[in-house]
Amino acid sequence: MICIDLEASGLAHESYPIEIAWKCTDTGDSDSFLINPDSVPEWQYWDEFAEELHGIEPELLQQEGISADQACLRLNRALKGREVISDAFEYDGFWLRRLFEACGMQPSFHLVGLEAVLSAEERIQYQFIARSQFRRHRALQDVEDLISAITAARSGVVN
Template identity: 90%
Template structure:
């Protein structure tokens, strides 16, 4: 199972991805990186409330972020042909489309929601577990939490 999470510049239609992380539970392989929005001219939108949630400042993206094109290539190399699970399919799907469309590259993997790995009852348990997590949102930590919450929901253990 491979899980993914994205952090973004905000929740508006003009928002774009700024951080992506994924992890494979079978191998332990993972990746996490920031994206420099300066690599895409029309990525100007910034929501200060979103910044408060993830704690990523624009200056950090400029200093440590990779280009949008590098992000697409890196994701496609690592996830080629795989099914990748998101617990926020609508949002993560939107931001991945924004990323790949900005570079005119097709994603080489398929994004799916929790229904791919959890029954309806398990998804309810997952939602309960996920709501109990109060912390700063960063993509890699969110992926780790997603994997743990899926495992807990599958086992019927709700903490």
């Protein structure tokens, strides 16, 4: 199972991805990186409330972020042909589309929501578990929380 999470500049239609992380439970492989929005001139939108949630400042993105092209290539190399799970399918799907469209590329992997791995009953348990987790909203920690919550929901364990 591979899970992914994205952090973004906000929730508005003009928002864009600023951090992506994924992890494979089978191999333990993972990756996490920041994206420098300066690599896509039309990416100008910034929501200070979103910044409060994830704690990522624009200066950090400029200093440590990779280009949007590098992000697409890195994701496609690592996730090629794989099904990748998101617990925020609509948002993460939107931001991945923004990323790949900005670079004129297509993802080599397939994004799916929780319904691909959890039954309706397990999704209810998942929601309960996920709400009880403290989240700083950094992508890699959110991926690890997602994996923990999916595992607990599948086993019927609710804290």
